[in-house]
Amino acid sequence: MPDTLKFHFDIDGSDFSSAGAASVMVKKKLRQLAYDPEIIRKVSIAMYEGEINMVIHANGGTADVEVSDEEIVIILSDKGPGIPNVELAMQAGYSTAHDNIRNLGFGAGMGFPNMKKYTDYLNVDTVVGEGTTITMKVKL
Amino acid sequence: MKISEIRDLLGASVLTGEGILDHEVTSACCSDMMSDVLAYVKDQGVLITGLVNPQVIRTANMMDMVCIVFARSKTPTEEMIELAKECGIAVMCTEKRAFETCGILYTAGISKCNEDKNA
Ligand SMILES: Nc1ncnc2c1ncn2[C@@H]1O[C@H](COP(=O)(O)OP(=O)(O)OP(=O)(O)O)[C@@H](O)[C@H]1O
Ligand SMILES: [Mg+2]
Numbered sequence: 228m229p230d231t232l233k234f235h236f237d238i239d240g241s242d243f244s245s246a247g248a249a250s251v252m253v254k255k256k257l258r259q260l261a262y263d264p265e266i267i268r269k270v271s272i273a274m275y276e277g278e279i280n281m282v283i284h285a286n287g288g289t290a291d292v293e294v295s296d297e298e299i300v301i302i303l304s305d306k307g308p309g310i311p312n313v314e315l316a317m318q319a320g321y322s323t324a325h326d327n328i329r330n331l332g333f334g335a336g337m338g339f340p341n342m343k344k345y346t347d348y349l350n351v352d353t354v355v356g357e358g359t360t361i362t363m364k365v366k367l
Numbered sequence: 368m369k370i371s372e373i374r375d376l377l378g379a380s381v382l383t384g385e386g387i388l389d390h391e392v393t394s395a396c397c398s399d400m401m402s403d404v405l406a407y408v409k410d411q412g413v414l415i416t417g418l419v420n421p422q423v424i425r426t427a428n429m430m431d432m433v434c435i436v437f438a439r440s441k442t443p444t445e446e447m448i449e450l451a452k453e454c455g456i457a458v459m460c461t462e463k464r465a466f467e468t469c470g471i472l473y474t475a476g477i478s479k480c481n482e483d484k485n486a
Pocket of ligand 2 (some may be wrong): 280
């Protein structure tokens, strides 16, 4: 595979019912391409956590997935409120989600720890009031 | 245990996944918090829940789970059933509450989902 495979998604922040759909799509594509199930699992869980975060915390954004010979790169970009304290946000159990989010089954503060657990590289680039870009890499 | 045995034990009605009722499952997890399912579930298995939204199906898909049991007569929407079908996940509904559902399956030999310690 000489070319890098690329997927792009616009993540609608106004419609919770579609949250996670892009990750399901990526998982399906990677399965069709017969990647190792463990790799697929890591990529899809990490992306899903990030995608849900964009919808519940940042009013949506874009998701880009790039597959090369060496790695799968996931870039999630939003123009949401930004994250004031990334170190704190990365801690297990830390969440600013309200009850309405918890009623939807999210907001335990486990997303970032999970993204870290399932990826080989995680970078959070965020500016309060401007937005957040999350880059994750899983080695093949 | 086969997925069909889960249906029989719970007196559940299968909404999609007739074709994979012979599939063997050994473990299950019960939660209304998808965050926790994502964080603590490891191997393939069954998700028992009272939460009804498309993220239940998507979360199960992410975790490679093969069967979802909606407890206490919670009924998924057509859209959710369609999504589960696409993902190859069996979906069933039981009148039993989550606690009883878990008890029945546990007694019948279904174990808890192992936590993912090595990832
Ligand atoms: N894209 C984002 N924009 C702004 N804030 C974010 C974003 N992603 C995460 N956060 C902040 O970081 C916190 C921790 O995120 P994390 O994903 O770990 O937990 P959560 O989303 O609150 O709950 P869970 O992921 O368990 O459902 C969030 O509560 C939120 O305050
Ligand atoms: Mg989250």
